[in-house]
Amino acid sequence: MLGATKTAAARRADFRALLDSGEVVQFPGAINPLNAMLIEQTGFEGVYISGGAFSAAQGLPDIGLTTLTEVVDHGRSIARVTNLPTFIDADTGWGEAMNVARTVQEFEDAGLSGIHLEDQVNPKRCGHLDGKEVVTTAEMVKRISAAAKGRRDENFILCARTDSRAGEGLDAAIDRARAYVAAGADMIFPEAMRDLGEFETFANAVDAPILANMTEFGKSELFTTKQLADAGVRVVIYPVTTLRLAMGAITDGLQAIRSEGTQASVVDRMQTRADLYETVDYEAYNSFDSAVFNFSQEGHQ
Structure with missing residues (x-):
């Protein structure tokens, strides 16, 4: 994190x-x-x-x-x-x-x-x-x-x-x-x-x-x-390998959206939301945030 x-x-x-x-x-x-x-x-x-x-x-x-x-x-x-x-x-x-x-x-x-x-x-x-x-x-x-x-x-x-x-x-x-x-x-x-x-x-x-x-x-x-x-x-x-991989995939995806009016045909080639969250360790940030903001405002003005 x-x-x-x-x-x-x-x-x-x-x-x-x-x-x-x-x-x-x-x-x-x-x-x-x-x-x-x-x-x-x-x-x-x-x-x-x-x-x-x-x-x-x-x-x-x-x-x-x-x-x-x-x-x-x-x-x-x-x-x-x-x-x-x-x-x-x-x-x-x-x-x-x-x-x-x-x-x-x-x-x-x-x-x-x-x-x-x-x-x-x-x-x-x-x-x-x-x-x-x-x-x-x-x-x-x-x-x-x-x-x-x-x-x-x-x-x-x-x-x-x-x-x-x-x-x-x-x-x-x-x-x-x-x-x-x-x-x-x-x-x-x-x-x-x-x-x-x-x-x-x-x-x-x-x-x-x-x-x-x-x-x-x-x-x-x-x-x-x-x-x-x-x-x-x-x-x-x-x-430049990862740039070329990314740009090739981006080009294909944009062409699909333009010609088909939707990205539906290329969704299976995308990084999923779950994979992205795992890569950036989203859960660790949630746990850290919960540990910090663990107080109640009841009784405080």
Whole structure:
């Protein structure tokens, strides 16, 4: 009731322990707090918060138009309701080195468990589109170093994403990743790998956990968790999956209402009122309210 029972520090320690375990873990994307609650209740290890999904929910393309304040507020609302580690997309850090350090501290204060920073130039592009440009390795090393200096909780995870595979090749992307780890990155996010072999090559070449982005309609095939684990991947994110599921269902429902004049034909595909109340623990709020307002006004003016 009223949100997470674990402190932010405890959730960060959990994230660090997950990375240290050597086991593969799944972080589905949450588009809102209710979605995060469902992720936890389904039994996943963590919650991912996608910049692309957030941009889309605002009716904007994923090109860096959302601000630090907007994304921090969005992350805070999700981190507040779940006991799972929350891992958020911090784009390019919203500025130069000092801005990146502030970005880390803002997300720490909002209760997040980690961020990923990318090496794209501004304005950025979605990681699975063509035409991406990356900054120099030296510039990205500055971003990671600044993030590490800004971090106050050693368990707050700093992940470096590299979008260099498409333009510079796999070997260059690995060289970048090694430099990012040396600068303080706890995990590496190699974007848009072409096959399992590339994931495996990356995992074997870099002394840090590797993240796989299993986004639909992208450059990577939708590999199973077992396939990715066998290739050495340790964290798997599904950034826009829940948004796409929801929007597909919403579109179908709206079309049914428009053409049939009623939602009756799609009611069986909806979350029921009972399921919703169970998800948000409605009964606990009722019990709490009854315990507080247990007095009588008789005899009082």
